[in-house]
Protein backbone atom coordinates (compact mmCIF):
# COMPACT_ATOMS: atom_id res chain seq x y z
CA UNK A 451 0.00 0.00 0.00
CA UNK A 452 2.86 2.39 0.81
CA UNK A 453 4.52 1.61 -2.51
CA UNK A 454 2.75 4.46 -4.25
CA UNK A 455 3.19 6.99 -1.44
CA UNK A 456 5.30 10.11 -1.69
CA UNK A 457 6.18 11.52 1.71
CA UNK A 458 7.40 14.89 2.98
CA UNK A 459 9.14 14.41 6.35
CA UNK A 460 10.37 17.25 8.56
CA UNK A 461 13.26 16.88 11.02
CA UNK A 462 14.48 13.89 8.99
CA UNK A 463 18.26 14.26 9.39
CA UNK A 464 18.42 12.18 12.58
CA UNK A 465 16.44 10.45 15.30
CA UNK A 466 12.81 9.53 14.70
CA UNK A 467 12.47 11.49 11.43
CA UNK A 468 15.39 9.61 9.93
CA UNK A 469 14.00 6.28 11.16
CA UNK A 470 10.50 7.03 9.81
CA UNK A 471 12.00 8.01 6.44
CA UNK A 472 14.03 4.81 6.20
CA UNK A 473 10.99 2.73 7.13
CA UNK A 474 8.96 4.42 4.39
CA UNK A 475 11.74 3.86 1.83
CA UNK A 476 11.99 0.23 2.91
CA UNK A 477 8.27 -0.11 2.12
CA UNK A 478 8.82 1.34 -1.36
CA UNK A 479 7.65 4.90 -0.79
CA UNK A 480 9.46 7.98 -2.08
CA UNK A 481 10.60 10.44 0.56
CA UNK A 482 11.51 14.11 0.63
CA UNK A 483 13.76 14.43 3.67
CA UNK A 484 13.86 17.89 5.18
CA UNK A 485 15.71 19.34 8.14
CA UNK A 486 17.39 22.49 9.37
CA UNK A 487 20.74 20.56 9.48
CA UNK A 488 21.99 20.72 5.90
CA UNK A 489 25.24 18.76 6.19
CA UNK A 490 23.68 15.84 8.03
CA UNK A 491 20.72 15.85 5.66
CA UNK A 492 22.88 15.76 2.54
CA UNK A 493 24.96 12.90 3.94
CA UNK A 494 21.79 10.98 4.68
CA UNK A 495 20.45 11.72 1.19
CA UNK A 496 23.55 10.24 -0.40
CA UNK A 497 23.48 7.18 1.89
CA UNK A 498 19.79 6.52 1.21
CA UNK A 499 20.02 7.17 -2.52
CA UNK A 500 22.77 4.55 -2.73
CA UNK A 501 20.59 2.06 -0.89
CA UNK A 502 17.16 2.76 -2.41
CA UNK A 503 17.84 4.54 -5.71
CA UNK A 504 18.46 8.14 -6.75
CA UNK A 505 14.83 8.78 -7.68
CA UNK A 506 13.53 7.54 -4.33
CA UNK A 507 14.62 10.35 -2.04
CA UNK A 508 15.98 13.84 -1.88
CA UNK A 509 17.06 16.19 0.92
CA UNK A 510 16.13 19.82 1.27
CA UNK A 511 17.16 22.27 3.95
CA UNK A 512 13.98 23.43 5.65
CA UNK A 513 13.36 25.35 8.86
CA UNK A 514 9.77 24.58 9.86
CA UNK A 515 9.56 27.73 11.96
CA UNK A 516 9.64 29.76 8.73
CA UNK A 517 6.33 29.43 6.87
CA UNK A 518 8.03 30.79 3.73
CA UNK A 519 10.86 28.28 3.94
CA UNK A 520 8.41 25.44 4.53
CA UNK A 521 6.24 26.41 1.54
CA UNK A 522 9.30 26.70 -0.74
CA UNK A 523 10.54 23.25 0.31
CA UNK A 524 7.10 21.76 -0.11
CA UNK A 525 6.74 23.24 -3.61
CA UNK A 526 10.22 22.00 -4.55
CA UNK A 527 9.30 18.49 -3.36
CA UNK A 528 6.13 18.58 -5.44
CA UNK A 529 8.13 19.73 -8.51
CA UNK A 530 10.58 16.88 -8.01
CA UNK A 531 8.13 14.08 -7.24
CA UNK A 532 4.95 15.28 -8.96
CA UNK A 533 2.84 15.15 -5.84
CA UNK A 534 2.96 14.54 -2.07
CA UNK A 535 0.42 12.30 -0.34
CA UNK A 536 1.95 11.85 3.11
CA UNK A 537 3.14 14.71 5.30
CA UNK A 538 4.99 13.82 8.50
CA UNK A 539 5.36 16.81 10.81
CA UNK A 540 8.12 15.44 13.00
CA UNK A 541 10.62 18.29 13.59
CA UNK A 542 10.76 19.25 17.23
CA UNK A 543 13.00 20.54 20.00
CA UNK A 544 13.05 20.51 23.78
CA UNK A 545 14.05 23.87 25.28
CA UNK A 546 12.16 25.01 28.34
CA UNK A 547 14.27 28.20 28.41
CA UNK A 548 13.03 29.36 24.99
CA UNK A 549 9.32 28.85 24.86
CA UNK A 550 8.77 31.06 21.81
CA UNK A 551 11.26 29.07 19.73
CA UNK A 552 9.74 25.80 20.92
CA UNK A 553 6.19 26.94 20.08
CA UNK A 554 7.34 28.12 16.65
CA UNK A 555 8.94 24.77 15.84
CA UNK A 556 6.86 22.16 17.69
CA UNK A 557 3.45 23.74 17.26
CA UNK A 558 3.45 26.43 14.55
CA UNK A 559 5.77 24.36 12.33
CA UNK A 560 3.48 21.34 12.53
CA UNK A 561 0.37 23.45 11.94
CA UNK A 562 1.95 25.14 8.90
CA UNK A 563 3.08 21.74 7.55
CA UNK A 564 -0.42 20.32 8.06
CA UNK A 565 -2.06 23.28 6.32
CA UNK A 566 0.31 23.03 3.35
CA UNK A 567 -0.38 19.30 3.13
CA UNK A 568 -4.14 19.82 3.12
CA UNK A 569 -3.92 22.67 0.58
CA UNK A 570 -1.92 20.47 -1.80
CA UNK A 571 -3.67 17.12 -1.23
CA UNK A 572 -7.36 18.03 -0.97
CA UNK A 573 -9.34 16.28 -3.69
CA UNK A 574 -12.04 18.93 -3.80
CA UNK A 575 -9.43 21.44 -5.03
CA UNK A 576 -7.67 19.22 -7.58
CA UNK A 577 -5.37 17.18 -5.29
CA UNK A 578 -5.12 13.39 -4.96
CA UNK A 579 -5.89 13.07 -1.23
CA UNK A 580 -3.48 11.91 1.45
CA UNK A 581 -2.53 11.69 5.10
CA UNK A 582 -1.02 14.12 7.60
CA UNK A 583 0.82 12.58 10.55
CA UNK A 584 1.67 14.89 13.43
CA UNK A 585 4.35 13.69 15.82
CA UNK A 586 3.25 14.92 19.25
CA UNK A 587 4.14 13.07 22.47
CA UNK A 588 2.63 11.39 25.51
CA UNK A 589 3.60 14.77 27.00
CA UNK A 590 0.71 16.06 24.87
CA UNK A 591 -1.73 13.74 26.62
CA UNK A 592 -0.61 13.78 30.25
CA UNK A 593 0.83 16.66 32.30
CA UNK A 594 4.55 16.56 33.11
CA UNK A 595 5.32 19.31 35.66
CA UNK A 596 9.04 19.29 34.80
CA UNK A 597 8.53 20.32 31.16
CA UNK A 598 5.38 22.47 31.11
CA UNK A 599 6.24 24.53 28.01
CA UNK A 600 7.16 21.45 25.99
CA UNK A 601 3.88 19.89 27.17
CA UNK A 602 2.01 23.01 26.06
CA UNK A 603 3.36 22.64 22.51
CA UNK A 604 2.43 18.96 22.38
CA UNK A 605 -1.01 19.38 24.04
CA UNK A 606 -1.57 22.12 21.44
CA UNK A 607 -0.60 19.79 18.63
CA UNK A 608 -2.86 16.99 19.88
CA UNK A 609 -5.71 19.53 20.09
CA UNK A 610 -4.98 20.69 16.55
CA UNK A 611 -4.89 17.09 15.29
CA UNK A 612 -8.20 16.20 16.95
CA UNK A 613 -9.90 19.37 15.77
CA UNK A 614 -8.75 18.94 12.16
CA UNK A 615 -9.73 15.27 12.21
CA UNK A 616 -13.26 16.09 13.29
CA UNK A 617 -13.87 18.33 10.26
CA UNK A 618 -16.79 16.70 8.41
CA UNK A 619 -15.49 18.16 5.12
CA UNK A 620 -12.35 15.98 5.31
CA UNK A 621 -14.28 13.21 3.50
CA UNK A 622 -14.69 15.29 0.33
CA UNK A 623 -11.08 16.47 0.71
CA UNK A 624 -9.84 12.87 0.89
CA UNK A 625 -7.46 13.88 3.66
CA UNK A 626 -6.85 12.08 6.98
CA UNK A 627 -5.10 13.19 10.16
CA UNK A 628 -3.17 10.73 12.33
CA UNK A 629 -1.17 11.53 15.47
CA UNK A 630 1.80 9.70 16.96
CA UNK A 631 2.51 10.14 20.66
CA UNK A 632 5.73 8.49 21.80
CA UNK A 633 6.93 8.57 25.41
CA UNK A 634 10.69 8.93 26.13
CA UNK A 635 12.61 7.47 23.20
CA UNK A 636 16.29 6.88 22.65
CA UNK A 637 17.25 9.91 20.51
CA UNK A 638 19.35 13.05 20.98
CA UNK A 639 16.39 15.10 22.23
CA UNK A 640 16.67 13.24 25.54
CA UNK A 641 19.79 15.30 26.28
CA UNK A 642 17.55 18.39 26.38
CA UNK A 643 15.31 16.94 29.01
CA UNK A 644 18.25 16.93 31.43
CA UNK A 645 18.67 20.71 31.05
CA UNK A 646 15.48 21.41 32.99
CA UNK A 647 15.30 22.94 36.46
CA UNK A 648 15.11 19.59 38.27
CA UNK A 649 17.17 17.16 36.14
CA UNK A 650 17.40 14.59 38.94
CA UNK A 651 13.60 14.40 39.03
CA UNK A 652 13.43 13.89 35.26
CA UNK A 653 16.02 11.13 35.56
CA UNK A 654 13.83 9.55 38.24
CA UNK A 655 10.76 9.63 35.98
CA UNK A 656 12.72 8.21 33.06
CA UNK A 657 14.03 5.45 35.29
CA UNK A 658 10.51 4.71 36.40
CA UNK A 659 8.82 4.66 32.96
CA UNK A 660 11.75 3.53 30.79
CA UNK A 661 12.93 4.53 27.32
CA UNK A 662 11.48 3.32 24.02
CA UNK A 663 13.87 1.96 21.42
CA UNK A 664 13.47 3.93 18.17
CA UNK A 665 12.36 0.74 16.35
CA UNK A 666 9.28 0.41 18.56
CA UNK A 667 8.20 3.96 17.72
CA UNK A 668 8.73 3.19 14.02
CA UNK A 669 6.37 0.20 14.40
CA UNK A 670 3.74 2.50 15.92
CA UNK A 671 4.27 5.00 13.12
CA UNK A 672 3.80 2.29 10.48
CA UNK A 673 0.60 1.07 12.13
CA UNK A 674 -0.80 4.58 11.77
CA UNK A 675 0.43 5.15 8.23
CA UNK A 676 -0.63 1.72 6.97
CA UNK A 677 -4.09 1.93 8.50
CA UNK A 678 -6.72 2.30 5.74
CA UNK A 679 -8.45 4.88 7.92
CA UNK A 680 -6.29 6.61 10.53
CA UNK A 681 -8.31 9.81 10.68
CA UNK A 682 -8.48 11.12 14.24
CA UNK A 683 -6.51 8.18 15.58
CA UNK A 684 -3.75 8.53 18.16
CA UNK A 685 -0.99 5.97 18.58
CA UNK A 686 0.92 6.04 21.86
CA UNK A 687 4.23 4.22 22.25
CA UNK A 688 5.75 3.74 25.67
CA UNK A 689 8.31 1.45 27.25
CA UNK A 690 5.78 0.23 29.81
CA UNK A 691 2.68 -0.24 27.65
CA UNK A 692 4.12 -0.72 24.17
CA UNK A 693 2.11 0.43 21.14
CA UNK A 694 -1.47 1.42 21.85
CA UNK A 695 -3.74 2.34 18.95
CA UNK A 696 -6.62 4.63 20.00
CA UNK A 697 -9.34 4.96 17.40
CA UNK A 698 -11.07 8.34 17.01
CA UNK A 699 -14.16 8.55 19.20
CA UNK A 700 -13.03 5.73 21.49
CA UNK A 701 -13.96 7.71 24.60
CA UNK A 702 -16.37 10.50 25.47
CA UNK A 703 -13.72 13.22 25.32
CA UNK A 704 -12.04 12.18 22.10
CA UNK A 705 -14.57 13.97 19.89
CA UNK A 706 -17.95 15.48 20.57
CA UNK A 707 -18.53 17.13 17.20
Ligand SMILES: NC(=O)C1=CN([C@@H]2O[C@H](COP(=O)(O)OP(=O)(O)OC[C@H]3O[C@@H](n4cnc5c(N)ncnc54)[C@H](O)[C@@H]3O)[C@@H](O)[C@H]2O)C=CC1
Nearest residue numbers: 461464465466486513514541542587632634635637638639
Ligand atom coordinates in the same frame (compact mmCIF):
# COMPACT_ATOMS: atom_id res chain seq x y z
N1 LIG B 1 12.75 11.19 21.66
C1 LIG B 1 11.72 11.34 22.48
O1 LIG B 1 11.80 11.02 23.68
C2 LIG B 1 10.44 11.87 21.95
C3 LIG B 1 10.38 12.67 20.83
N2 LIG B 1 9.16 13.16 20.42
C4 LIG B 1 9.08 14.04 19.27
O2 LIG B 1 9.62 13.39 18.14
C5 LIG B 1 10.08 14.36 17.21
C6 LIG B 1 11.45 13.99 16.72
O3 LIG B 1 12.37 14.11 17.79
P1 LIG B 1 13.62 13.14 18.00
O4 LIG B 1 13.92 12.41 16.77
O5 LIG B 1 13.37 12.40 19.23
O6 LIG B 1 14.75 14.20 18.33
P2 LIG B 1 16.08 14.65 17.53
O7 LIG B 1 16.60 15.82 18.27
O8 LIG B 1 16.94 13.48 17.36
O9 LIG B 1 15.53 15.07 16.10
C7 LIG B 1 14.84 16.26 15.87
C8 LIG B 1 15.14 16.73 14.46
O10 LIG B 1 14.38 17.93 14.23
C9 LIG B 1 15.25 18.84 13.57
N3 LIG B 1 14.84 20.21 13.78
C10 LIG B 1 14.98 20.96 14.90
N4 LIG B 1 14.54 22.21 14.68
C11 LIG B 1 14.11 22.24 13.41
C12 LIG B 1 13.54 23.24 12.59
N5 LIG B 1 13.36 24.49 13.05
N6 LIG B 1 13.19 22.95 11.33
C13 LIG B 1 13.40 21.69 10.85
N7 LIG B 1 13.96 20.71 11.56
C14 LIG B 1 14.31 20.97 12.83
C15 LIG B 1 16.62 18.58 14.16
O11 LIG B 1 17.65 19.09 13.33
C16 LIG B 1 16.62 17.08 14.24
O12 LIG B 1 17.09 16.48 13.08
C17 LIG B 1 10.00 15.69 17.94
O13 LIG B 1 8.83 16.39 17.54
C18 LIG B 1 9.90 15.31 19.39
O14 LIG B 1 9.24 16.27 20.17
C19 LIG B 1 8.01 12.84 21.04
C20 LIG B 1 8.02 12.04 22.12
C21 LIG B 1 9.23 11.48 22.67
Ligand SMILES: CCCCC/C=C\C=C\C(=O)C/C=C\C/C=C\CCCC(=O)O
Nearest residue numbers: 544545546587589600633634643659688
Ligand atom coordinates in the same frame (compact mmCIF):
# COMPACT_ATOMS: atom_id res chain seq x y z
C1 LIG C 1 12.87 20.72 27.78
C2 LIG C 1 11.89 19.70 27.35
C3 LIG C 1 12.61 18.56 26.81
C4 LIG C 1 11.66 17.59 26.29
C5 LIG C 1 12.24 16.92 25.13
C6 LIG C 1 12.87 15.64 25.49
C7 LIG C 1 12.24 14.50 25.47
C8 LIG C 1 10.92 14.34 25.02
C9 LIG C 1 10.19 13.39 25.57
C10 LIG C 1 8.80 13.28 25.30
O1 LIG C 1 8.23 13.86 24.40
C11 LIG C 1 8.02 12.43 26.25
C12 LIG C 1 8.01 13.18 27.52
C13 LIG C 1 7.36 12.89 28.58
C14 LIG C 1 6.51 11.74 28.78
C15 LIG C 1 6.34 11.57 30.24
C16 LIG C 1 5.85 10.53 30.77
C17 LIG C 1 5.39 9.45 29.91
C18 LIG C 1 4.89 8.32 30.76
C19 LIG C 1 4.61 7.20 29.83
C20 LIG C 1 4.39 5.93 30.60
O2 LIG C 1 3.59 5.93 31.51
O3 LIG C 1 5.02 4.95 30.25
